[in-house]
Amino acid sequence: MRLTVESDLCEGNAVCVQTAPGLFTLGDDDKVVITTSEVPARDEERALLAVHMCPKQALAAD
Amino acid sequence: MTETTDTTVGAVPIREYELPSVPDEVLEEPFSFYTMLRDMPPTEIASNMWILTRFEDVEWAALHPEMFSSAGGNSWAEGAIGNILFAADPPDHTRHRKIATQAFSARRTAVQQEARIREVVNELIDDFIDLGRVDIVEAFANPLPTRIIAEILGMGGDAGAQFKVWADGLLRPLIVFASTGEFSDAERELWKANYEEVAAYFHALLDERRANPRDDVLSTMLGADIDPPPTDDEVLSLVTHLIIAGHETTTNMLGSGVYLLAQLPEVQDRLRANPELMPGAVEEILRLESPVQNLFRTTNQDVEVGGVVIPGGSMVVLSWASANRDPSHFENSEQFDPKRTNAAAHMSFGKGIHACLGAALARTEGRIAFEELLRRTDRIHLAAQPEHRKDSGVVFRGFQHLEIEFDKR
Numbered sequence: 001m002r003l004t005v006e007s008d009l010c011e012g013n014a015v016c017v018q019t020a021p022g023l024f025t026l027g028d029d030d031k032v033v034i035t036t037s038e039v040p041a042r043d044e045e046r047a048l049l050a051v052h053m054c055p056k057q058a059l060a061a062d
Numbered sequence: 063m064t065e066t067t068d069t070t071v072g073a074v075p076i077r078e079y080e081l082p083s084v085p086d087e088v089l090e091e092p093f094s095f096y097t098m099l100r101d102m103p104p105t106e107i108a109s110n111m112w113i114l115t116r117f118e119d120v121e122w123a124a125l126h127p128e129m130f131s132s133a134g135g136n137s138w139a140e141g142a143i144g145n146i147l148f149a150a151d152p153p154d155h156t157r158h159r160k161i162a163t164q165a166f167s168a169r170r171t172a173v174q175q176e177a178r179i180r181e182v183v184n185e186l187i188d189d190f191i192d193l194g195r196v197d198i199v200e201a202f203a204n205p206l207p208t209r210i211i212a213e214i215l216g217m218g219g220d221a222g223a224q225f226k227v228w229a230d231g232l233l234r235p236l237i238v239f240a241s242t243g244e245f246s247d248a249e250r251e252l253w254k255a256n257y258e259e260v261a262a263y264f265h266a267l268l269d270e271r272r273a274n275p276r277d278d279v280l281s282t283m284l285g286a287d288i289d290p291p292p293t294d295d296e297v298l299s300l301v302t303h304l305i306i307a308g309h310e311t312t313t314n315m316l317g318s319g320v321y322l323l324a325q326l327p328e329v330q331d332r333l334r335a336n337p338e339l340m341p342g343a344v345e346e347i348l349r350l351e352s353p354v355q356n357l358f359r360t361t362n363q364d365v366e367v368g369g370v371v372i373p374g375g376s377m378v379v380l381s382w383a384s385a386n387r388d389p390s391h392f393e394n395s396e397q398f399d400p401k402r403t404n405a406a407a408h409m410s411f412g413k414g415i416h417a418c419l420g421a422a423l424a425r426t427e428g429r430i431a432f433e434e435l436l437r438r439t440d441r442i443h444l445a446a447q448p449e450h451r452k453d454s455g456v457v458f459r460g461f462q463h464l465e466i467e468f469d470k471r
Contacts, residue, residue, distance in 0.1 A: 012168045012169075012422065014426075015341065018344070018425050019342070025173060028169065046338055049341075053345070
């Protein structure tokens, strides 16, 4: 599974950082940074939860 | 219906309005009142005082600051803290926000504070874990956010202990004022004396940071990349604002969260077994028990919303707490569901240009607080009738005391 972010939509709510701390962090501009190119299988559930919970729907998983 | 012309913010004068008198029973349990209002079109609940309660209407108003003015809606705060941030409109607001956001970023306040928050949380729990019973507001929900925000603002040692007194002194009279319109001369004097102590302390701290800048909130505000550069008074106003907005709101979230979990033993057990559900649980706590229930705007023009025309110059209450339980936006909206996928779409942090600056910090404090509380206890349950704060008016909602019993794990 791979994660992508539409940075224009991200407003730094950091819900994803709370939900899946190993997969997301915030950059200097408070926009989300995806920290892994391929989500490990054991983290897929957390990753999907983070994608669904984003208040701006700025994240996607495929 | 009378109009005054002495209070003009934005395009039209603000009409003279009445504050609704809200019975104690409704303050104690406002949710059935909100449910009733959601079934009606936007309503004038007192003279020239309207309330929006449906998710769609509240969100729309929050996203249209050019029609719904915060400078007008919160002009009650002007005499005390000036027209800043939550009580300002663009372009002033845009400037304040830029200075504050660069400094009080989610990365700096939430991500970088994670370990320190966990440390403070566990220190506080250490103090009561062997007792089996505690007033969780006094022992935990009050001191945690107070200590964290004081540290983030760079206050050390004794000043940290002084912080709560200052913060309450800044906040309480404003809450009463916003809800009742009462701000006596005596109260105003007390408020001012307290404010001057805070101002003196932070002016000294700002001088120090200007001489020896660090990678912290105050230094970053002072050095904000904006033209003209921020003045000390501007930074002081912003600091005051962060203090007012940043302590009791989080206290309320923590107290209300423990209250909800105490009533839901099966949710407690589910979260103990699946701590990865905690971020969703925090969103549900925020959604169901919004620490800020309602905030004010004024209309800059006649505005049609929800099929009704609200005349220009009217006061409008945006009911975040009601929007959060709107069943047309949140399925089974009264239910606590940590797996609710749109839980974070709640309005407890507001929305749009005034959305809460401290949201990421609050979420982080909430998540860590409940992770550690549940990790170290079993069977949290209420030990006494909980007491909501009686002095929070229609703006805030939270507990004064919340006695719980628990087993140590």
